[in-house]
Amino acid sequence: xxxxxxxxxxxxxxxxxxxxxxxxxxxxxxxxxxxxxxxxxxxxxxxxxxxxxxxxxxxxxxxxxxxxxxxxxxxxxxxxxxxxxxxxxxxxxxxxxxxxxxxxxxxxxxxxxxxxxxxxxxxxxxxxxxxxxxxxxxxxxxxxxxxxxxxxxxxxxxxxxxxxxxxxxxxxxxxxx
Numbered sequence: 092x093x094x095x096x097x098x099x100x101x102x103x104x105x106x107x108x109x110x111x112x113x114x115x116x117x118x119x120x121x122x123x124x125x126x127x128x129x130x131x132x133x134x135x136x137x138x139x140x141x142x143x144x145x146x147x148x149x150x151x152x153x154x155x156x157x158x159x160x161x162x163x164x165x166x167x168x169x170x171x172x173x174x175x176x177x178x179x180x181x182x183x184x185x186x187x188x189x190x191x192x193x194x195x196x197x198x199x200x201x202x203x204x205x206x207x208x209x210x211x212x213x214x215x216x217x218x219x220x221x222x223x224x225x226x227x228x229x230x231x232x233x234x235x236x237x238x239x240x241x242x243x244x245x246x247x248x249x250x251x252x253x254x255x256x257x258x259x260x261x262x263x264x265x266x267x268x
Contacts, residue, residue: 095247097128097204099226101149101237106130112157116253122159126175128152136237138183138195145185147195149237153179153202169210173222177202181235198235203227206245215258218249 097108107130114124130151138147157175164170179202183195206224213219222245231239256262 092252093247093249095245097243097245099241099243101239119164120161124157126155126157128155147183147185150184151181153177167212171208173206173208175204177204183235196234199232200228200239201230203229208245210249215254216251220247220249221245
């Protein structure tokens with residue numbers, strides 16, 4: 092399980108996307124899992140609709156199945172290549188005069204995010220990590236006209252659930268075939 096922040100840029104604004112990922116490790120070399128991600132820092136923008144100018148926020152939420160290949164692993168360090176696919180939705184939202192959240196436009200967004208990651212195990216159960224990558228949008232339906240493709244950098248906090256289980260049970264988690 093890991094919590095990560097992916098920092099990137101939209102319209103020359105710094106954007107932070109918060110993610111929670113849960114997955115399985117196979118022989119401590121391959122990792123597969125699923126994440127949920129939400130843009131944590133919205134970007135302000137003005138849109139004209141029917142002779143009215145509205146201040147809107149860009150919202151972006153997506154699910155991300157991922158795979159990682161660990162090419163170096165020591166007691167404290169782990170270097171890996173990661174790829175995650177994003178399946179989600181972006182929208183422009185604002186609050187009306189009654190403080191009710193309204194949506195103006197929506198787009199389905201499909202992304203591909205390769206990254207190089209480095210993790211450091213602080214103690215047996217917890218670690219931190221960083222990395223660099225790129226968010227490439229390979230499909231976006233009409234509606235939201237912002238460009239989401241951007242370089243990104245990653246900061247993460249890791250919880251090693253397998254290590255926690257081994258500490259208390261003395262056994263590895265196994266999936267029976």
